[in-house]
Amino acid sequence: xxxxxxxxxxxxxxxxxxxxxxxxxxxxxxxxxxxxxxxxxxxxxxxxxxxxxxxxxxxxxxxxxxxxxxxxxxxxxxxxxxxxxxxxxxxxxxxxxxxxxxxxxxxxxxxxxxxxxxxxxxxxxxxxxxxxxxxxxxxxxxxxxxxxxxxxxxxxxxxxxxxxxxxxxxxxxxxxxxxxxxxxxxxxxxxxxxxxxxxxxxxxxxxxxxxxxxxxxxxxxxxxxxxxxxxxxxxxxxxxxxxxxxxxxxxxxxxxxxxxxxxxxxxxxxxxxxxxxxxxxxxxxxxxxxxxxxxxxxxxxxxxxxxxxxxxxxxxxxxxxxxxxxxxxxx
Amino acid sequence: xxxxxxxxxxxxxxxxxxxxxxxxxxxxxxxxxxxxxxxxxxxxxxxxxxxxxxxxxxxxxxxxxxxxxxxxxxxxxxxxxxxxxxxxxxxxxxxxxxxxxxxxxxxxxxxxxxxxxxxxxxxxxxxxxxxxxxxxxxxxxxxxxxxxxxxxxxxxxxxxxxxxxxxxxxxxxxxxxxxxxxxxxxxxxxxxxxxxxxxxxxxxxxxxxxxxxxxxxxxxxxxxxxxxxxxxxxxxxxxxxxxxxxxxxxxxxxxxxxxxxxxxxxxxxxxxxxxxxxxxxxxxxxxxxxxxxxxxxxxxxxxxxxxxxxxxxxxxxxxxxxxxxxxxxxx
DNA sequence: ATGAAAGCGCTAACAA
DNA sequence: TTGTTAGCGCTTTCAT
Numbered sequence: 001x002x003x004x005x006x007x008x009x010x011x012x013x014x015x016x017x018x019x020x021x022x023x024x025x026x027x028x029x030x031x032x033x034x035x036x037x038x039x040x041x042x043x044x045x046x047x048x049x050x051x052x053x054x055x056x057x058x059x060x061x062x063x064x065x066x067x068x069x070x071x072x073x074x075x076x077x078x079x080x081x082x083x084x085x086x087x088x089x090x091x092x093x094x095x096x097x098x099x100x101x102x103x104x105x106x107x108x109x110x111x112x113x114x115x116x117x118x119x120x121x122x123x124x125x126x127x128x129x130x131x132x133x134x135x136x137x138x139x140x141x142x143x144x145x146x147x148x149x150x151x152x153x154x155x156x157x158x159x160x161x162x163x164x165x166x167x168x169x170x171x172x173x174x175x176x177x178x179x180x181x182x183x184x185x186x187x188x189x190x191x192x193x194x195x196x197x198x199x200x201x202x203x204x205x206x207x208x209x210x211x212x213x214x215x216x217x218x219x220x221x222x223x224x225x226x227x228x229x230x231x232x233x234x235x236x237x238x239x240x241x242x243x244x245x246x247x248x249x250x251x252x253x254x255x256x257x258x259x260x261x262x263x264x265x266x267x268x269x270x271x272x273x274x275x276x277x278x279x280x281x282x283x284x285x286x287x288x289x290x291x292x293x294x295x296x297x298x299x300x301x302x303x304x305x306x307x308x309x310x311x312x313x314x315x316x317x318x319x320x321x322x323x324x325x326x327x328x329x330x331x
Numbered sequence: 332x333x334x335x336x337x338x339x340x341x342x343x344x345x346x347x348x349x350x351x352x353x354x355x356x357x358x359x360x361x362x363x364x365x366x367x368x369x370x371x372x373x374x375x376x377x378x379x380x381x382x383x384x385x386x387x388x389x390x391x392x393x394x395x396x397x398x399x400x401x402x403x404x405x406x407x408x409x410x411x412x413x414x415x416x417x418x419x420x421x422x423x424x425x426x427x428x429x430x431x432x433x434x435x436x437x438x439x440x441x442x443x444x445x446x447x448x449x450x451x452x453x454x455x456x457x458x459x460x461x462x463x464x465x466x467x468x469x470x471x472x473x474x475x476x477x478x479x480x481x482x483x484x485x486x487x488x489x490x491x492x493x494x495x496x497x498x499x500x501x502x503x504x505x506x507x508x509x510x511x512x513x514x515x516x517x518x519x520x521x522x523x524x525x526x527x528x529x530x531x532x533x534x535x536x537x538x539x540x541x542x543x544x545x546x547x548x549x550x551x552x553x554x555x556x557x558x559x560x561x562x563x564x565x566x567x568x569x570x571x572x573x574x575x576x577x578x579x580x581x582x583x584x585x586x587x588x589x590x591x592x593x594x595x596x597x598x599x600x601x602x603x604x605x606x607x608x609x610x611x612x613x614x615x616x617x618x619x620x621x622x623x624x625x626x627x628x629x630x631x632x633x634x635x636x637x638x639x640x641x642x643x644x645x646x647x648x649x650x651x652x653x654x655x656x657x658x659x660x661x662x
Numbered sequence: 663a664t665g666a667a668a669g670c671g672c673t674a675a676c677a678a
Numbered sequence: 679t680t681g682t683t684a685g686c687g688c689t690t691t692c693a694t
Contacts, residue, residue: 001443001471003687014665019689029663050446051687054385054670061445069406069413070608079400082427086434091441093424096413103417110422112332114392115381140332223612251612258614277401281554281582283589283614334671345681350673360679382671385686666693677682 002043011039022047053115062118062304063111064094065104071221071248072276073293074122077146080297081120088305092120099220101125108137117308118142120300124192124221127151142307144300147192149317156307156315158300160322162192162273165289166199166243168324169271173241174207176331178269182215182239184226184249193221196245196273215239219249226252234260240268241330247272247279250286254329270329284328291322333374342370353378384446393449393635394442395425396435402552402579403607404624405453408477411628412451419636423451430551432456439468448639449473451631455523455552458482473638473646475631478523480648487638487646489631491653493523493604496620497530497574499655500602504572505538507662509600512540513570515548515560515580524552527576527604546570550580557583565591571599572661578603578610581617585660601660615659622653 004022008015013032020028021036028036039045053059064081066074078094085092093111097104111119118141127134127148134153137143143155150157173181183200186193204211214236217229226249230242234256242257244250250272254264262268264284272279275290299318306313335353339346344363351359352367359367370376384390395412397405409425416423424442428435442450449472458465458479465484468474474486481488504512514531517524535542545567548560557580561573565587573588575581581603585595593599595615603610606621630649637644 004689005687015688016665016690017663020664023689027663032663046440046444048446048687049441049444050381050384050390051670052689053381054672054686055688055690057670059381059445069410070403072401072403072406075400075403075406079427079429082400083429086437089441091424091426091438091445093422095422096410098410098414106417107422109377110380113377113380114390114422115379223609227612251609255612255614278554278582281558281586283586335673336671346672347674347681348679351680354673358679363679379671382686383673385670385688386672386674388686664694666691668689668691670688672686673684675682675684678680 001048002045004045004047006043007036007039007045010043011036057115058117058308059115060090061114061116062090062092062120062308063108063116064092064120064122065107065111066094066096066122067099067124068221069096071246072278073246073248073274073291076276076293077122077297080294081301084298084301085305088301090305105133112140116141118144118304120144120146120304122146123148124186124190126191127153142304144304146296146300148195149319150315154315156303157317158296158303158320159318160291160296160320162196162245163199163202165273165291165322166196166245167203168199169243169273169287169289170200170203172324172326173243173269173271173330174203174209176269178241179209180215180237180239180241181209182217182233182237182242184217184219184229184233184242184244184253186245187218187220193245200243212237219252221246221248223248223252223255225249227256230256241271242268243271245273247274247276247286247288250288251278251282254282254286265328265330269331275325280327282329287327287330288325289322290325292320295320332379333376335376335378337374338367338370338376341374342367388446389448389639390446391421392445392447393421393423393451393639394439394447395423395451395453396438396442397425397427397453398430398455399552400427402577403609404577404579404605404622407607407624408453408628411625412632415629415632416636419632421636436464443471447472449475449635451475451477451635453477454479455517455521457522458484473635475635477627477631479526480650481646485646487634488648489627489634489651490649491622491627491651493527493576494530494533496604496622496653497527497576498534499530500574500604500618500620501531501534503655503657504574504600504602504661505534505540507600509572510540511546511568511570511572513546513548513564513568513573515550515557515564515573515575515584517576518549518551524576531574543568550583552577552579554579554583554586556580558587561587572602573599574602576604578605578607578617578619581619582609582613585613585617596659596661600662606656611658613660618658618661619656620653621656623651626651
């Protein structure tokens with residue numbers, strides 16, 4: 001790889017002049033500039049961002065940590081983050097923790113050591129329990145937290161309201177006459193999942209429907225996990241509708257119901273959350289609460305870059321609307 | 332972020348000594364080492380890989396370019412690449428070109444400017460047509476080409492034999508008595524897709540079955556594309572089995588057949604390629620040619636890192652075996 | 663309008 | 679066993 005010195009030598013100018021040309025300074029004579037540009041082209045030279053970063057403390061690179069590459073919600077998210085980053089000539093380094101906390105911290109360490117300018121954190125873990133970790137991190141560089149509000153932490157946050165989303169979906173089922181509505185929620189204390197679950201509880205309560213333990217299944221965030229959870233749930237009860245707190249899990253629910261020979265939506269209806277593109281390609285296609293994934297990604301990226309480039313930009317919570325999309329898995 | 336100088340000052344030694352401690356040199360007194368380690372811990376200092384790279388020309392970072400984040404084959408591939416990279420304390424920067432050539436070159440440029448040590452290229456584009464581009468690239472850094480042989484290019488390659496895979500699948504259908512076997516292949520001249528298609532052609536020929544245009548559908552590599560292609564195909568003919576050259580596309584085929592009310596596999600059987608984890612979660616579960624995705628990822632990463640760390644390691648083609656997995660989409 | 667020199671954080675060659 | 683010095687590729691004073 002040619003360096004700025006190579007260019008300088010060939011163009012018979014100083015490194016400074018080359019640097020000026022690169023940065024479009026107007027303190028350089030037209031002819032000189034042309035000559036330098038020619039040499040740059042000839043050597044197909046591009047400045048090393050690493051070296052630039054070394055000097056200027058900025059690498060035009062930010063990190064993205066996600067829990068799981070195989071969750072299509074993140075696939076679509078990443079696709080849009082990448083696109084948004086490109087527009088600003090930034091590049092994203094993506095790390096997946098595969099749902100392992102230690103691995104996640106490790107990944108973040110590795111990213112920090114590579115002088116990233118900022119970080120987008122996709123987490124379904126408990127923000128509060130990780131408060132001090134996040135606070136320490138936020139002191140080092142701008143952070144955007146995805147899919148949940150910032151809860152007073154010194155970070156920006158971008159999300160849609162999972163509580164409202166699942167509540168709307170549940171209300172829809174209730175309006176359609178369903179009374180025995182099952183739900184496949186997430187294990188443990190993952191606020192992203194819990195908040196959605198709370199929406200379900202609230203909708204039932206408001207309609208005077210009792211929340212019963214045997215209509216509630218617990219699963220990790222995978223298709224297979226939801227499949228198993230649904231199996232268990234069906235041994236305890238016979239709902240007329242099942243909600244999954246993510247589309248990926250809804251696919252597992254669907255598989256289980258299909259295997260057992262239930263007619264969908266006639267015998268059991270299904271609703272999901274996210275609106276990943278695959279939902280429309282299931283049989284039957286899945287009713288879901290659509291998150292504006294592209295907009296979420298774009299807002300997150302834009303907000304992060306704004307904070308990186310201007311230290312006076314303040315953190316903020318950006319809430320976007322989700323909306324119910326009715327498909328064939330409900331009547 | 333604290334620097335090596337901060338540590339040196341606080342520990343009252345030189346930067347060199349700190350550096351020695353960091354790199355486990357044994358030329359440092361035990362007590363000094365303890366003191367330095369203490370300070371390192373106190374400041375929670377980690378050396379900047381950027382600065383290390385600036386000096387030593389290595390960043391322990393490699394690039395991965397893929398065509399599409401939403402193809403679960405790549406999701407799974409990435410998951411395993413990440414894991415393999417971690418073992419060597421490398422980190423991968425992933426860029427998706429979203430099937431856009433210009434964007435891909437752009438991404439590669441951006442990666443190069445960040446001093447990556449090597450590059451894994453997932454391509455279904457024509458290697459030959461891009462020969463000079465790849466040759467130039469390979470002169471700059473070690474390259475591993477995925478999913479197709481190196482065709483004499485100065486790169487390493489890791490793949491399983493798509494020709495043999497689809498041929499095996501096709502033969503299986505033929506043995507089961509199928510004669511009208513449709514195929515959804517990829518658009519244009521994408522060798523990865525074409526090679527698989529050739530396996531289909533060869534199997535038919537060997538059994539004296541004519542290859543008919545109206546049993547062949549063309550699609551991009553998406554679920555939706557395959558869905559449309561299947562629709563078209565069914566207007567021209569009524570196969571008893573349909574092969575898709577990727578599982579993702581098989582999902583599109585399945586959706587189309589389900590929509591039309593065909594009983595699977597009784598009226599029409601389906602076969603795919605890749606064995607992404609979702610295949611077992613479709614209804615019915617999909618018969619497919621399993622690529623050893625994890626092993627492919629691991630071999631690719633290991634080979635790349637070997638080449639990075641020892642310039643005398645030679646490029647090689649690594650071919651792994653795929654195998655047919657029978658599930659419910661075929662009898 | 664141009665260039666020389668210093669310095670970003672680190673390591674390696676050389677000296678002590 | 680430890681430290682001094684130089685330099686990786688770049689930008690930014692500060693001179694000229």
